[in-house]
Amino acid sequence: MSPAVFSHGDLRLYLLSLIAESPQHGYGIIQALTDRTGGTYTPSAGTIYPRLAKLEEEGLVTKTVDGRTTIYTITDAGRAEVTAREGELAGIEAGLTDSVRLIANEVRQSVQEAMKSLRADLASAARDDRTASKSRPRTPADDERIVSREELHRADAVINAFRARVRTDLRTHVARGGALPASVVSDLEDGLDAAAKGVTAALAALQKPGR
Structure with a gap:
């Protein structure tokens, strides 16, 4: 705006x-x-x-x-x-609400475009892998790398979609006059920190000898 x-x-x-x-x-x-x-x-x-x-x-x-x-x-x-001048104020508030709605739509469109791009990248990577596999025998390690690459793309999409959804929800809530207590942001921070530690621990476990 x-x-x-x-x-x-x-x-x-x-x-x-x-x-x-x-x-x-x-x-x-x-x-x-x-x-x-x-x-x-x-x-x-x-x-x-x-x-x-x-x-x-x-x-x-x-x-x-x-x-x-x-x-x-x-x-x-x-x-x-x-x-x-309550009537004029109502019109101004309606304009602000429309603006916030437009922002939300733009964010959703951005997420959709990002997902489309990720799918295109994934398809391109799969084609490259298929081309490479024709020139040499494919090993179990090759299969694992392909799966890992696919899951990495999926993880990127999940993270981007989560960020866009939460950011839109927070901004829309506040823009409409809603309160945003510090406790909510602290809970979000703690939840993200716990999720990050969980991912780090899971990856570390996969690197242990014998795995």
Whole structure:
């Protein structure tokens, strides 16, 4: 999503609605916009802070300084404007949802293209192996290498599909306003670490003498 998605006045109104949800600091607003647009639009500080200053000038938000952090809070006048323009906000939210859906479709298409490419590579490797086998007798070691190569391609496809699916689920969830607790990310990290250790252990076991 490019900044042009927010037509004239839309970004200002959306910023006001974010502050209406809860007091915000500038970085939090930038992060919220990034999350809700599926990571496709990360505004610069030069885009956000002048608009926040304008909202303050109009009496729609107030700011308080807490150490090095400036917190913006909506005023009664600001909340009244958000309420009066709920229909416009609904249209903006619908546009953001459509954008996230488009991102998900693009990711799925990318995965499909990657799978197609992997299948083509696998077919090419199989043809090369068949050609090579015609020029010399094939041994059990040859068969094992062919199987290993096929399984490596399959492992690549599984990993890529998993990454795309989880990434899309996470981004879509956050973009729709869902919470993403640190515990969920920690569980994901622990699960991936356990899976990696399991693969490493299984490969190490295959290399033991007598196997």
